[in-house]
Amino acid sequence: MKTALITGITGQDGSYLAEFLLEKGYRVVGMVRRTSLENFGRIKHIQDDIEIVTGDLLDQLSLIDIIKEYKPNEVYNLAAQSFVPTSWTQPVLTGEFTALGVTRMLEAIRLVDPSIRFYQASSSEMFGKVRETPQKETTPFYPRSPYGVAKVYGHYITVNYRESYGIFACSGICFNHESPRRGLEFVTRKVSYGVARIKHGLQKELRLGNLDAKRDWGYTGDYVRAMWLMLQQDTPDDYVIATGETHSVRELVELAFSHVGLDYRDYVVVDPKYFRAAEVDLLVGDSTKARQKLGWQPTVKFEDLVRMMVEADMELVASQKDAPLTPMIR
Ligand code: NDP
Ligand code: GDR
Numbered sequence: 102m103k104t105a106l107i108t109g110i111t112g113q114d115g116s117y118l119a120e121f122l123l124e125k126g127y128r129v130v131g132m133v134r135r136t137s138l139e140n141f142g143r144i145k146h147i148q149d150d151i152e153i154v155t156g157d158l159l160d161q162l163s164l165i166d167i168i169k170e171y172k173p174n175e176v177y178n179l180a181a182q183s184f185v186p187t188s189w190t191q192p193v194l195t196g197e198f199t200a201l202g203v204t205r206m207l208e209a210i211r212l213v214d215p216s217i218r219f220y221q222a223s224s225s226e227m228f229g230k231v232r233e234t235p236q237k238e239t240t241p242f243y244p245r246s247p248y249g250v251a252k253v254y255g256h257y258i259t260v261n262y263r264e265s266y267g268i269f270a271c272s273g274i275c276f277n278h279e280s281p282r283r284g285l286e287f288v289t290r291k292v293s294y295g296v297a298r299i300k301h302g303l304q305k306e307l308r309l310g311n312l313d314a315k316r317d318w319g320y321t322g323d324y325v326r327a328m329w330l331m332l333q334q335d336t337p338d339d340y341v342i343a344t345g346e347t348h349s350v351r352e353l354v355e356l357a358f359s360h361v362g363l364d365y366r367d368y369v370v371v372d373p374k375y376f377r378a379a380e381v382d383l384l385v386g387d388s389t390k391a392r393q394k395l396g397w398q399p400t401v402k403f404e405d406l407v408r409m410m411v412e413a414d415m416e417l418v419a420s421q422k423d424a425p426l427t428p429m430i431r
Pocket of ligand 2: 223278288310312
């Protein structure tokens with residue numbers, strides 16, 4: 102039985118990856134950071150099937166201890182400060198988690214067992230300002246936020262440890278991927294949750310930022326399969342993971358509202374508070390390499406993804422109706 106260590110297991114991707122690896126017969130160890138209240142909402146249904154260990158990407162020794170104790174065959178480094186706007190308000194902390202955290206984990210692997218296979222969660226935010234479309238592995242990076250800059254560091258340190266020490270280290274340059282477990286502050290979930298609350302009469306308007314930004318949105322369940330596939334190859338490499346389709350935030354909003362019979366123009370308010378200091382205008386990925394070498398392809402189309410998220414939130418909000426939660430939407 103192979104052992105996988107997942108950092109960021111309490112996050113969206115971590116929960117889907119843990120489910121996927123359990124189905125493959127892995128022993129799954131999830132690293133969580135210490136919090137005063139448990140934060141296991143996304144993994145409570147599999148909590149009895151996985152092992153949880155406390156550690157932090159900010160703490161080098163905790164990583165070394167965990168690698169020594171659990172002896173993973175594969176490490177999936179998904180933990181990060183992943184919300185782009187927060188990277189402007191906490192740029193140094195974002196660098197510590199999202200950039201240097203990668204080096205700390207790679208150092209733990211190098212020191213304890215360099216034969217461990219390593220996956221780094223790189224991001225389409227590294228492409229940033231449009232240089233070329235669609236974006237592929239060879240497209241130059243031009244990050245537009247401290248988050249994007251930190252991910253470029255994480256990406257290149259992964260490449261460097263592969264080239265310097267021969268570690269089987271791969272980067273998945275994943276474009277946006279979403280699900281009913283997406284954090285409430287990201288735009289797809291903010292919209293699906295907002296639509297559900299409006300439809301249930303709990304909210305009157307939805308305040309958003311730039312409706313013209315375009316993203317290549319896929320389904321998280323498809324993306325975690327690509328992460329695993331990368332670590333099963335004969336040689337380590339980096340891959341763009343994307344659907345190849347792009348849509349604007351406006352299209353997302355229009356579709357989500359129309360799914361419950363509403364016209365978004367009656368509810369959406371553009372609030373400059375949500376504009377970014379520097380925007381990424383257009384992302385669309387070319388995942389030909391992953392399709393050819395990994396045999397990967399996405400299975401969920403944009404329209405189905407939006408429908409899935411709105412329906413899940415309609416149910417969630419209905420179940421909360423007597424005790425509505427106030428979303429912490431920024
Ligand atoms: P989430 O924000 O949902 O999850 C992030 C996870 O990282 C959480 O489990 C969080 O723990 C954990 N974490 C944060 N800081 C630390 C730390 N210092 N030590 C240990 N754990 C920490 O992100 P996603 O699941 O959406 O994304 C997973 C990864 O993929 C991230 O690295 C993200 O940047 C990257 N990515 C995501 C894409 C997407 O579209 N989803 C696309 C491309 C890249 P806690 O629950 O305690 O906060
Ligand atoms: P992104 O995702 O920044 O692409 O990063 P997000 O959903 O936050 O934004 C997508 C686009 O929507 C526009 N937008 C808004 N965004 C938010 N969050 N809230 C709003 O009200 C709003 N209105 C418009 C944004 O300006 C942006 O253009 C995600 C994260 O998961 C990263 O960790 C990951 O690396 C990248 O995807 C790929």
